[in-house]
Amino acid sequence: MGYKRITIIICFLVGFLSNAQDSLSYQSPLDIKLLPSGSFGELRSNHFHAGFDLKTNRQIGKKVYASEKGYVSRIKVKRFGYGKALYIKHPDGKTSVYAHLSKFNPKIQKWIKKYQYQQETYAIQKFPGKNSLPVKKGELIAYSGNSGSSSGPHLHFEIRDEQSRPLNPLHYTFDQLKDDRQPQVKGLYLYPVSNDAHINGSQKRTRIVMRKKNRRTKETNPVEAYGKIGIGINAYDQFGLTVNHVGLYKITTYVNGKKHFQMKFDCFPFSKSRYINRMIDYAFYKENKKRINKLFIQNNNKVPFYTFQDQKGYFLIKHQHDYKLKVVLEDFHGNTKTVEIPIKGNKKSLKKGVNNRKTPYYVKTGEAQMYEEDKIDVYFPKGALYEDQYLDVDFQGETIQLHNYKTPIHKPVTIGFDVSHYSAKDREKLFIARVMPWGSKYYSKTIKEKNRFYTKTKTFGKYTLSSDRVNPTIKPVNFRDNKWMSNYRYLKLKINDEHTGIDTYRATVNGKFILMEYDYKTDTITYDFNDDKFVDGENKLKVVVSDKVGNTAIFEAKINRKN
Numbered sequence: 001m002g003y004k005r006i007t008i009i010i011c012f013l014v015g016f017l018s019n020a021q022d023s024l025s026y027q028s029p030l031d032i033k034l035l036p037s038g039s040f041g042e043l044r045s046n047h048f049h050a051g052f053d054l055k056t057n058r059q060i061g062k063k064v065y066a067s068e069k070g071y072v073s074r075i076k077v078k079r080f081g082y083g084k085a086l087y088i089k090h091p092d093g094k095t096s097v098y099a100h101l102s103k104f105n106p107k108i109q110k111w112i113k114k115y116q117y118q119q120e121t122y123a124i125q126k127f128p129g130k131n132s133l134p135v136k137k138g139e140l141i142a143y144s145g146n147s148g149s150s151s152g153p154h155l156h157f158e159i160r161d162e163q164s165r166p167l168n169p170l171h172y173t174f175d176q177l178k179d180d181r182q183p184q185v186k187g188l189y190l191y192p193v194s195n196d197a198h199i200n201g202s203q204k205r206t207r208i209v210m211r212k213k214n215r216r217t218k219e220t221n222p223v224e225a226y227g228k229i230g231i232g233i234n235a236y237d238q239f240g241l242t243v244n245h246v247g248l249y250k251i252t253t254y255v256n257g258k259k260h261f262q263m264k265f266d267c268f269p270f271s272k273s274r275y276i277n278r279m280i281d282y283a284f285y286k287e288n289k290k291r292i293n294k295l296f297i298q299n300n301n302k303v304p305f306y307t308f309q310d311q312k313g314y315f316l317i318k319h320q321h322d323y324k325l326k327v328v329l330e331d332f333h334g335n336t337k338t339v340e341i342p343i344k345g346n347k348k349s350l351k352k353g354v355n356n357r358k359t360p361y362y363v364k365t366g367e368a369q370m371y372e373e374d375k376i377d378v379y380f381p382k383g384a385l386y387e388d389q390y391l392d393v394d395f396q397g398e399t400i401q402l403h404n405y406k407t408p409i410h411k412p413v414t415i416g417f418d419v420s421h422y423s424a425k426d427r428e429k430l431f432i433a434r435v436m437p438w439g440s441k442y443y444s445k446t447i448k449e450k451n452r453f454y455t456k457t458k459t460f461g462k463y464t465l466s467s468d469r470v471n472p473t474i475k476p477v478n479f480r481d482n483k484w485m486s487n488y489r490y491l492k493l494k495i496n497d498e499h500t501g502i503d504t505y506r507a508t509v510n511g512k513f514i515l516m517e518y519d520y521k522t523d524t525i526t527y528d529f530n531d532d533k534f535v536d537g538e539n540k541l542k543v544v545v546s547d548k549v550g551n552t553a554i555f556e557a558k559i560n561r562k563n
């Protein structure tokens, strides 16, 4: 009998109980047809998706409504990430989140602008109290957009529990979402894990061809295997009407008809989201841009979706025993797809020593480790890596090749450079850059101490010192010097910086701060004339933009206006 454990997902249960108590029912935040383009728990880059992405007909400006009654508990405006986001706290303790918005409703807009002007900043975060901005269920709260790190207009919607852990919204809303499409499996892989294990004679991950058995089932030819093995799948689901690939809800494996392993996407704390890089076959993803979900739990994997496991999901295949392995994929609405994998146990004599290449750089996951050559130092905190391993590290003067991009980093690794031989003036323009395989250099957030600059990174690769002596650029978009702009609603400029990117920008009219909203995707900063900061007649506009090493550009123009 193997070791068994059932993880009870407390956040989900608590949320569910309090929901029943207050009998709140969350409505869709949009009044257009519900077309999800992303689902809860979907596998994304370095994280699990925390909510649902809802299509907005490729447009911005769709009305966004409060899903339930409550009050605005948080307003967050950021250049990246969620962009403009609104959080509503509900009487049952849950919070709904609306992100990538284009603007808030006039009342909320006015409330937050006051603070943006007070603090002279676009990026802001505020936590209005219970009585500041109450909302009714179905009240218009905002307009959908494409702000922040969004790759097209849509609404990102979440429901979180009292501890700010995202919950699967399908438990609470979207009843109108009907779905009769089955999950699809694109790839099935078997992993030999123990040293004596093999899959059809191979000691490497092996793709297994599937064929259709019936509408709900796929099957494979019998696989010869031995030892400790695991299953990996590349799979997706679709909602009725949309073409978008979304995540699954439940994945279960069976051996000889007995449940062996299960994962369910109900709830997760943000602190565990990055473990996705341990759950998927990370190297395969980096090489092929496809994610294989490993249906077994390796050490240092704290993904919170595992709800049942025997032998941590691994199978122990014995010589001359037959096994029926089965993977059942299920979406939230109960549509399933099953894959049947017959296994024939067959011990084989294998070539010894799969990979015993050693380097001087051995990093253990349970210990911190530091390496140093004359000008560069590297520090791995405890838990930086998921596995103890030898790394390829090459110190080349002012450049370091730090292993390869196919290995995930969980906790940031510090890379430090000795800059004592640079003059104080040169140091000002100096920064740490990540060098891409094709030669492009990207600014890596550089912390400057007197004789040492350092950066923290979660990406292996090549790092070097570089300098940036080029000023940002500032260009007017919809005006020129001395223009009359009485009939304009917006004032727009493009700001750009080639090497290190824009750090700060500040716009004033007649010496007073004006709020300009920055969209990094279009390099545009925008002022809304309704903010009423221009006087009748001539106005002096000044825009100052600095990059990340402090190169600064100044733009000035006269703008005439009759309000």
Ligand SMILES: [Zn+2]
Pocket (backbone or CB within 6 Å): 038, 049, 051, 052, 053, 155, 156, 157
């Ligand atoms: Zn999203």
